[in-house]
Amino acid sequence: MVQSAILGFPRMGANRDLKKATEAYWGGKISQADLLAEAKRLRLAHWKIQQEAGVDSIPSGDFALYDHVLNQIQDFGAVPQRYTKDGLDTIDQYFAMGRGHQKDGIDVPSLEMVKWFDSNYHYVKPTLQNNQTFKLVETPKVVAEFNEAKEAGIKTRPVIVGPVSFLTLGKADRDQTVEPIDLLENLLPVYEQLLTKLKEAGAESVQIDEPVLVFDLPAKNKAAFKPAYEKFASLGDKIPKLILSTYFGDIVHNLDALPKTVAGVHIDLVRNPEQLDTVIGALGPDTILSAGVVDGRNIWKTNFKRAIELVEGAIQKLGKDRVIVATSSSLIHTPHTLASEKKLDPEVADWFSFASEKAVELAIIAKAVTEGPAAVREQLEANAKSMQARATSSRTNDPKVKERQANITEQDYKRKSEFPSRISQQQKKLNLPLFPTTTIGSFPQTKDIRVQRNKFTKGEISQEEYDKFIEKEIADNVKIQEELDLDVFVHGEPERNDMVQFFGERLDGYAFTTHAWVQSYGSRCVRPPIIVGDISRPAPMTVKESKYAVSVSSKPMKGMLTGPVTCLRWSFPRDDVHQSVQAEQLGLALRDEVIDLEKAGIDVIQIDEPALREGLPLRAGEERTKYLDWAVKAFRLSAAGVEDSTQIHSHFCYSEFQDFFYAIAALDADVLSIENSKSDAKLLKVFVDEAYPRHIGPGVYDIHSPRVPSEQEIKDRIAEMLQHLKPEQLWIDPDCGLKTRGWKETKEALTNMVNAAKFFRAKY
Ligand code: GLN
Numbered sequence: 133m134v135q136s137a138i139l140g141f142p143r144m145g146a147n148r149d150l151k152k153a154t155e156a157y158w159g160g161k162i163s164q165a166d167l168l169a170e171a172k173r174l175r176l177a178h179w180k181i182q183q184e185a186g187v188d189s190i191p192s193g194d195f196a197l198y199d200h201v202l203n204q205i206q207d208f209g210a211v212p213q214r215y216t217k218d219g220l221d222t223i224d225q226y227f228a229m230g231r232g233h234q235k236d237g238i239d240v241p242s243l244e245m246v247k248w249f250d251s252n253y254h255y256v257k258p259t260l261q262n263n264q265t266f267k268l269v270e271t272p273k274v275v276a277e278f279n280e281a282k283e284a285g286i287k288t289r290p291v292i293v294g295p296v297s298f299l300t301l302g303k304a305d306r307d308q309t310v311e312p313i314d315l316l317e318n319l320l321p322v323y324e325q326l327l328t329k330l331k332e333a334g335a336e337s338v339q340i341d342e343p344v345l346v347f348d349l350p351a352k353n354k355a356a357f358k359p360a361y362e363k364f365a366s367l368g369d370k371i372p373k374l375i376l377s378t379y380f381g382d383i384v385h386n387l388d389a390l391p392k393t394v395a396g397v398h399i400d401l402v403r404n405p406e407q408l409d410t411v412i413g414a415l416g417p418d419t420i421l422s423a424g425v426v427d428g429r430n431i432w433k434t435n436f437k438r439a440i441e442l443v444e445g446a447i448q449k450l451g452k453d454r455v456i457v458a459t460s461s462s463l464i465h466t467p468h469t470l471a472s473e474k475k476l477d478p479e480v481a482d483w484f485s486f487a488s489e490k491a492v493e494l495a496i497i498a499k500a501v502t503e504g505p506a507a508v509r510e511q512l513e514a515n516a517k518s519m520q521a522r523a524t525s526s527r528t529n530d531p532k533v534k535e536r537q538a539n540i541t542e543q544d545y546k547r548k549s550e551f552p553s554r555i556s557q558q559q560k561k562l563n564l565p566l567f568p569t570t571t572i573g574s575f576p577q578t579k580d581i582r583v584q585r586n587k588f589t590k591g592e593i594s595q596e597e598y599d600k601f602i603e604k605e606i607a608d609n610v611k612i613q614e615e616l617d618l619d620v621f622v623h624g625e626p627e628r629n630d631m632v633q634f635f636g637e638r639l640d641g642y643a644f645t646t647h648a649w650v651q652s653y654g655s656r657c658v659r660p661p662i663i664v665g666d667i668s669r670p671a672p673m674t675v676k677e678s679k680y681a682v683s684v685s686s687k688p689m690k691g692m693l694t695g696p697v698t699c700l701r702w703s704f705p706r707d708d709v710h711q712s713v714q715a716e717q718l719g720l721a722l723r724d725e726v727i728d729l730e731k732a733g734i735d736v737i738q739i740d741e742p743a744l745r746e747g748l749p750l751r752a753g754e755e756r757t758k759y760l761d762w763a764v765k766a767f768r769l770s771a772a773g774v775e776d777s778t779q780i781h782s783h784f785c786y787s788e789f790q791d792f793f794y795a796i797a798a799l800d801a802d803v804l805s806i807e808n809s810k811s812d813a814k815l816l817k818v819f820v821d822e823a824y825p826r827h828i829g830p831g832v833y834d835i836h837s838p839r840v841p842s843e844q845e846i847k848d849r850i851a852e853m854l855q856h857l858k859p860e861q862l863w864i865d866p867d868c869g870l871k872t873r874g875w876k877e878t879k880e881a882l883t884n885m886v887n888a889a890k891f892f893r894a895k896y
């Protein structure tokens with residue numbers, strides 16, 4: 133009997149119910165008891181979905197009010213003292229670590245939150261002290277949830293993050309020097325207690341996540357698997373069977389660290405099907421293989437034929453009792469259910485499968501490999517038909533796009549001249565002072581803007597009325613920039629709902645959902661558009677607004693685009709063609725837009741690529757080089773069609789370029805604006821060391837908080853930058869766009885910024 137298993141289920145609910153409840157709780161609108169009751173309702177509903185689908189191993193403990201790693205930080209007593217000293221109750225302490233707490237005289241910032249591997253989910257970093265001790269709470273959340281499910285008559289498989297991953301994903305607290313992995317010995321007794329409690333509660337097996345096995349691990353972290361899992365093995369029947377789970381990569385390079393004593397090993401066969409045989413060869417004689425064949429990261433219907441072939445391959449070597457059919461990773465990266473999508477074109481909807489549908493797929497695959505294909509013939513036939521329909525649909529295949537791709541030449545990636553010649557031509561046209569000031573694109577998205585956009589989407593106001601409204605917003609933005617005396621203006625992006633969705637809605641090859649939200653962090657969800665087919669631009673996307681902005685502006689106006697790699701990374705990509713192909717198509721579509729902007733009199737064009745770095749493959753080496761190669765090419769394709777006198781900017785929301793600086797340089801953008809106010813100005817040294825010749829605008833103030841930086845503070849920041857960068861290279865701008873800010877602080881901060889720039893201008 134081949135069992136099926138889900139590694140984790142989305143927490144938010146069909147209507148982002150958890151988001152609504154937590155935000156209502158934070159806003160003082162519902163009580164803690166209400167919040168907990170809603171969370172309990174959601175957990176039960178989600179277990180039932182999986183149970184009714186026929187899934188054998190249903191996860192518990194995968195739920196979290198904010199983040200599952202944070203659950204463990206709290207349950208392990210790894211809470212930094214700044215969160216315990218004010219006597220916050222358990223729930224408020226938990227949220228204080230997740231999002232900070234500023235109320236009733238208590239003021240404590242959140243713990244650091246970073247991206248979970250290469251996904252768009254963010255986890256809270258375990259933040260550890262030199263003398264860190266761990267102490268398990270009386271009732272850990274995973275135990276409580278296991279019991280809760282049991283009471284509802286549902287047997288679950290608890291999920292925890294394993295000790296090596298917990299520590300590897302952690303960091304030393306500020307002013308602390310501890311190497312987290314050195315705390316392993318202190319931490320293991322907590323795991324022993326936790327696993328014992330789960331066994332006593334009746335758990336037969338536990339999913340213990342060790343996804344760091346897909347990384348290139350430091351020797352010390354790699355070596356930590358042995359003592360940790362030998363310890364667990366020595367506990368014998370006192371603890372549940374362990375299914376050690378990895379995802380988002382292959383583990384072939386770490387097989388020597390893979391514990392032989394665990395009951396099962398889970399691998400991601402969607403990402404790396406080729407690892408199957410090698411991993412099987414490294415398993416212990418009785419070890420179970422959990423085959424992750426249903427994609428936890430994307431929204432496509434599983435190709436049953438391909439999935440079944442993979443699983444059959446494993447069964448041939450291991451036998452039916454030693455194989456589990458599973459999702460490749462937790463399903464938190466997928467939306468709740470396709471059933472909510474009432475507006476999708478049925479042709480396209482038939483290609484998708486969200487979390488609830490994936491649960492059903494899993495049960496079908498398990499049945500097919502257990503009883504033979506005849507047992508699910510109808511489903512297999514329907515699936516094959518759907519695969520065929522998608523592969524041959526005119527929505528996925530556009531011969532014109534393919535032809536254009538085939539005809540790309542080396543010249544298409546290159547500007548006409550090198551930077552020195554370009555910049556002098558640009559300077560003649562733009563006539564900018566030393567230390568030019570600019571902003572990153574968006575201005576405050578006020579309530580009025582959201583209201584008007586909503587009215588327009590609902591058809592309550594006409595296109596004409598909406599356009600008039602947007603024009604007025606743009607004109608206002610220009611006037612404000614004139615008053616602030618900035619040097620290069622932006623139109624302010626009032627017409628954009630989201631920097632990727634806006635472009636997706638204007639490109640062929642994209643599909644949109646109404647409810648397909650996925651958790652990004654805490655209560656924040658995103659609704660990525662879906663790339664369904666070959667991408668092309670049927671008509672200009674931003675020219676109308678930019679042209680209007682130029683017409684009312686006395687200074688250079690910067691056109692604003694989202695780059696090909698960011699459009700790709702912040703969408704659900706196709707799984708039937710390589711991402712490089714999709715990036716190239718986006719690059720070509722944006723190239724047309726760039727050229728049209730230029731024709732419309734826009735002399736400065738910014739192509740944002742904040743997602744370039746997050747797309748970096750998790751391991752260094754060939755895979756990374758290949759990624760950077762196609763990512764850089766896609767960007768260059770989008771940018772290189774212009775005259776030398778048109779200035780190309782790009783923007784990044786970070787400044788850690790050390791590992792791949794050559795690729796940033798290879799973008800050949802005339803001006804880069806980067807986040808820098810929260811980073812060390814020392815990070816700019818790489819630009820000097822590598823003799824980076826082009827212009828750079830490192831952010832001089834943080835835009836994530838309403839705090840207004842003083843003129844002096846900005847001057848200090850600029851002085852620091854001038855220790856590394858040449859004056860004629862330096863632009864003065866904020867860290868990122870200002871859409872989440874209010875106007876008051878925006879004007880005050882920009883006034884100080886412009887004054888600081890003028891101060892240095894006078895000095896040089
Ligand atoms: N141009 C975008 C803005 O200003 C850039 C946003 C981003 O970098 N995330 O909002």
Ligand code: ZN
Pocket residue numbers: 572742783784785867868869
């Ligand atoms: Zn940014």
